[in-house]
Amino acid sequence: MSGPASRRLQVLRGQIAPPGSTGNAAAMSAEPVAAYGRPSVWAHIPEAPADPILGLNEAFKADPHPSKLNLGVGAYRTEDGKPLVLNVVRKAEMALVTDPNSNKEYLGIAGNAVFCRLSRELAFGTSCQAVRGNRIATVQSLSGTGALRVGAEFLKEHHPSKVIYLPQPTWGNHTKVFKRAGLEVRTYRYYDSTTCGLNFQGLMEDLMGAPSDSIILLHACAHNPTGVDPTPDQWKQMLKAIAGKQLLPFFDSAYQGFASGSLSADAAGLRMFADACPQLLLAQSYAKNMGMYGERAGALSVLCSSQGEAAVVASQLKQVIRPMYSNPPRHGAGIVAAILGSPELFREWEVELSGMADRIKLMRSKLHEALRQRGTPGSWEHILKQIGMFSYTGLSKRQVEHVTKKWHIYMTLDGRISMAGLSAKTCGYLADAMDDAVRNVPK
Ligand SMILES: Cc1ncc(COP(=O)(O)O)c(C=O)c1O
Incomplete structure (x- = not known):
């Protein structure tokens, strides 16, 4: 081995300083682990399972499919599927960071x-x-x-x-x-x-x-x-x-x-x-x-x-x-x-907050309507009745796995979807996937 690969190995072993460093770190590093003459004290530790919700995010990011949809994580998204920073938050933040009397104590x-x-x-x-x-x-x-x-x-x-x-x-x-x-x-x-x-x-x-x-x-x-x-x-x-x-x-x-x-x-x-x-x-x-x-x-x-x-x-x-x-x-x-x-900022917040809540309610009615149009077997009234960011669709674990594998739609295995992750554009796609799962995958 020669050239860059050999240099990288030398850096990893601490034999030479990484590019851009002063060299002190390399000079300070000691001979590694073998000196202990026994396995690492961490060797017995089993790998923990990924967090069921945050792990979904990782799987979603790694999926190259163009129609993929992440309904797993409970975070609000705009109609374009983007994270939202409230205007009122930006305003308050700007005032805070430009306040000459603020400090970092x-x-x-x-x-x-x-x-x-x-x-x-x-x-x-x-x-x-x-x-x-x-x-x-x-x-x-x-x-x-x-x-x-x-x-x-x-x-x-x-x-x-x-x-x-x-x-x-x-x-x-x-x-x-x-x-x-x-x-x-x-x-x-x-x-x-x-x-x-x-x-x-x-x-x-x-x-x-x-x-x-x-x-x-x-x-x-x-x-x-x-x-x-x-x-x-x-x-x-x-x-x-x-x-x-x-x-x-x-x-x-x-x-x-x-x-x-x-x-x-x-x-x-x-x-x-x-x-x-x-x-x-x-x-x-x-x-x-x-x-x-x-x-x-x-x-x-x-x-x-x-x-x-x-x-x-x-x-x-x-x-x-x-x-x-x-x-x-x-x-x-x-x-x-x-x-x-601030009464003024508070009012602005209330307007933006009800805007988010209203968009979620709209997604409920759109998804419900899309399932109704497809004649998807079962009653879907609960999608309208349930409240807040999430809906428990009633899909079984097997049906969820099917929806993720075939349709690249990510949700927790209990069938929970974040309504805030849906948009008018994606409701139909989700309804297609749910319809397919309900008709073709036994609970
Ligand atoms: C019911 C419930 N409690 C608490 C939390 C905690 O959220 P955070 O720690 O982000 O405020 C969440 C987040 O999803 C939640 O759904």
Whole structure:
């Protein structure tokens, strides 16, 4: 071997410095591993499976087919299939980066205090008694996932019960987050595959059967993955059961405003519980409703019985956060706080938010119509009835595999599709694929 290949090998072995380096790194590198005289300490580690949702992205990227369609990942896309940065976000961001008084200092452990207050008010409403009475401890989090994890760690340490009930099915990461934090994960019945709707009777039986003090995870709106939400009356009955059994509600609000287009309508279940329950938790995310996915802006709120208790809880949340990541990032929270804190920007946000929600609703009716036109066997009403970013199509694992292999359409194996990934142009293509799968691939 000579020339460039030999040079690359020498660089890899640390025998010569890589091009452009000062040479110090090469001079500092020691003789490699063999000196230990035993296999690597990592040698026994099995390769972990790819994340079922993020792994889909990788497979999609590697597929060269021109008609390929990615309906796996829960991120909003425009009619042209492009990611969207909201105008209001760009505006707030521009003001932030050009502000001569802005800086890059560390935030406190609990994050941006204005962001926390405005997030709390957005979720619970300014007229909420607990908000008015300063009974809610809020910390900034690494988006919704971070809020769930900090909440879980807090509960593991301070809550009498370590058992959490998740809806069956639920967002795949819930189980992992709560298990990793050391909670015992159980499930309550939620989805009825025969009606593609809510199994309300099963849900109520399971809530009533949970030992008191158990933690109950509730999707605030736009249940992921099913797109099936309780009606207001069902929320009321759930509240009665949960309060009656002294269970602790943990709301996950990843889609406020995204489901119905109305921020307050999508918070109605949470607000009903906040008025009635002495304690509850809330994880909030701005990933979807502000399109701030990668900025990781979110909040964890813990509703407490008194202002003093909220101060104590806040101090303990900081104890959880400090050894995990010390303090949260400034940028995303700064943008959110600017939007929530300005009546003008807030109004602009509401318009853009309902624009996204409306486009998703339009995709539901277009897909439904396309299936109807094709006479695809089965009832597809659920596509219209389900709410939010996702629809649970009812396709089986085998049918999903067929759709991906033959039609290059990517979705999770449970048949969940992101309606936000569809466009007027691609609804027909998806309907063709679904029609083919339903007719030709047995469940
Ligand atoms: C139900 C639910 N909770 C939480 C999250 C967390 O999202 P993020 O951490 O990006 O805010 C998601 C994201 O898809 C979700 O669907």
